[in-house]
Amino acid sequence: MTCQSPIVVALDYPTLDAALAMAQRLDPTLCRVKVGKELFTTAGPAILDGLHKLGFDVFLDLKFHDIPNTVAKAVEVAARQGVWMVNVHASGGRRMMEASANALASINDHNTLLIAVTVLTSMDQSDLAEIGLDIPPQEQVMRLARLAHSSGMHGVVCSAQEATMLSAALGKDFVLVTPGIRPAGSDVGDQKRIMTPTEAMSAGSHYLVMGRPITQAAEPIAVLETVNRELGVQLV
């Protein structure tokens, strides 16, 4: 059954067993899941098989950034493993993104979404200034999102704070995946550009990435149900 919820739970765990134990406490009709660098480095492709067997759509969040050939091959291998979504860094440039999009298009029957990271949600203007970009994050996000759009990406990773601006400029079908989601009152941690789930959806986000507010809760499924209910998602 297709998941109706926009929530993607970040399974940031140090072992395959810990990640699968959390996944078993969730429900594939109430969320998708995300495998990032920590989990994939420890568990490898076996974690993708395990999560697929449990019925989850999987976002492989490895944020590829390398020369065009290397990234295109990595994207192709990810798609062949049946992931629902995979990503690259938009700052890798047009040729890298176009090569990735072409690699994906060359696979028969693929329907993997290919998106590009703009500016990490953990960064604000002072962080950008330190890497030589003394401009507001929104300006850099817009520049990279336009580049991603014209390079054949299905969408971008950005903060929900930029969602309204991006859907006005690039259209409502351009997929906006937004981490840095924090229900009111929850711990912000290392995130800088945040929004609540309801604000993010109103701003035009398509998918909300939530890690610690769900995985570190005493009852992760209760948080998931509450947020879905607040967003008006039909609970089966």
Ligand SMILES: O=c1ccn([C@@H]2O[C@H](COP(=O)(O)O)[C@@H](O)[C@H]2O)c(=O)[nH]1
């Ligand atoms: O700009 C970005 C890109 C990716 N992430 C990832 O999303 C989750 C967020 O987890 P929380 O615990 O909800 O902060 C995490 O896996 C990041 O690697 C991001 O936060 N920002």
